Amino acid sequence: MKRVGVLTGGGDAPGLNAAIKGVVLKGREYGYETIGIKKGWAGLLNKETGALRDDEVQDIQALGGTILGTSRTNPYKIEDGIRKIRENFEELMLDALIAMGGEDTLSVAYKLNRDENIPIVGVAKTIDNDLSCTDCTIGSYTAVDIATSAIDKLHTTACSHSRVMVVEVMGRHAGWMTLHAGLAGGAHFILIPEVPFDLHLLYERIKERHKRKNYTIIAVAEGAMPIGGGEVLQTEERDAFGHVRLGGIGKSLEKLIQKHTGIETRSVVLGHLQRGGTPAPSDRILGLRLGVKAMELVKEERFGQMATYYKGEIDSVNLKDAVSELKTIPEGLSKLIQIFEG
Numbered sequence: 234m235k236r237v238g239v240l241t242g243g244g245d246a247p248g249l250n251a252a253i254k255g256v257v258l259k260g261r262e263y264g265y266e267t268i269g270i271k272k273g274w275a276g277l278l279n280k281e282t283g284a285l286r287d288d289e290v291q292d293i294q295a296l297g298g299t300i301l302g303t304s305r306t307n308p309y310k311i312e313d314g315i316r317k318i319r320e321n322f323e324e325l326m327l328d329a330l331i332a333m334g335g336e337d338t339l340s341v342a343y344k345l346n347r348d349e350n351i352p353i354v355g356v357a358k359t360i361d362n363d364l365s366c367t368d369c370t371i372g373s374y375t376a377v378d379i380a381t382s383a384i385d386k387l388h389t390t391a392c393s394h395s396r397v398m399v400v401e402v403m404g405r406h407a408g409w410m411t412l413h414a415g416l417a418g419g420a421h422f423i424l425i426p427e428v429p430f431d432l433h434l435l436y437e438r439i440k441e442r443h444k445r446k447n448y449t450i451i452a453v454a455e456g457a458m459p460i461g462g463g464e465v466l467q468t469e470e471r472d473a474f475g476h477v478r479l480g481g482i483g484k485s486l487e488k489l490i491q492k493h494t495g496i497e498t499r500s501v502v503l504g505h506l507q508r509g510g511t512p513a514p515s516d517r518i519l520g521l522r523l524g525v526k527a528m529e530l531v532k533e534e535r536f537g538q539m540a541t542y543y544k545g546e547i548d549s550v551n552l553k554d555a556v557s558e559l560k561t562i563p564e565g566l567s568k569l570i571q572i573f574e575g
């Protein structure tokens with residue numbers, strides 16, 4: 234009987250549990266045993282594991298988060314980390330590993346497969362939807378749903394108070410969530426990292442709008458920045474993958490807009506609310522299907538691949554291609570913003 238390890242790394246994402254269910258139940262069909270590795274790469278470093286029984290995962294598709302836990306541990310940044318990973322993989326008598334994650338987790342998976350010959354398959358998950366070779370990633374549908382319904386709600390309060398309301402949306406250096414939720418929620422201005430914005434033009438456009446309408450909604454990505462300015466950071470500290478913690482652009486716009494337009498302005502940070510709660514049906518289906526695909530890749534011994542939904546199909550791509558660059562919003566798509574702006 235083959236033993237296949239499965240781990241979830243990086244930020245949690247709604248739909249991960251469905252993916253775990255897909256892995257375990259497809260494994261059952263093959264007669265494989267699935268071993269859950271706790272808290273991402275940390276679990277493999279510390280041998281924190283447990284067998285995943287069929288009945289344990291049967292009803293988890295509607296559960297948010299990840300039953301395995303997660304972390305942003307980077308074994309390449311830990312002394313002896315890679316040796317430990319290799320040894321523990323052997324000691325746990327694993328035949329293969331399925332790593333579910335975004336750019337960070339899957340970069341580690343790619344290197345472990347390439348340099349250490351560990352048989353690994355990836356699964357594309359991140360609410361940010363910024364992995365290359367994906368149409369969408371596990372968690373991204375739910376995150377957009379949550380942000381959209383927040384924007385929907387803000388319309389009525391902004392209108393009642395004749396205010397400008399700024400909504401800060403997660404997504405680091407890619408504006409997918411902000412663009413999609415902003416368009417779906419009818420935000421009047423959408424500010425994404427891919428297109429630096431002109432602050433003075435924004436003030437003018439808001440003032441102009443308030444001659445016709447009494448309120449404005451602005452959706453701003455946490456990584457968006459004004460022309461000539463930089464990202465707004467919560468702290469300069471970096472995580473194990475070198476990321477700074479973004480956040481604060483909403484508050485800073487609130488102050489600037491109020492000062493320069495004279496219109497009462499408020500801001501809301503959606504933050505981790507976007508990752509929490511019940512997964513949308515589309516994330517559950519995507520999770521189940523990518524989990525099954527990952528186990529198929531293991532059976533076919535197609536290691537170094539990532540299970541993905543790409544070009545309208547459940548498919549696989551090289552991990553290398555998935556992690557080599559971020560999937561940001563192309564110019565053609567960002568131009569959509571202008572059509573609906575103001």
Ligand code: F6P
Nearest residue numbers: 244359360361403404405479508
């Ligand atoms: O990568 C997903 C994400 O939710 C980003 O959108 C956000 O910037 C980051 O994680 C927040 O990380 P943490 O959960 O470590 O605060």
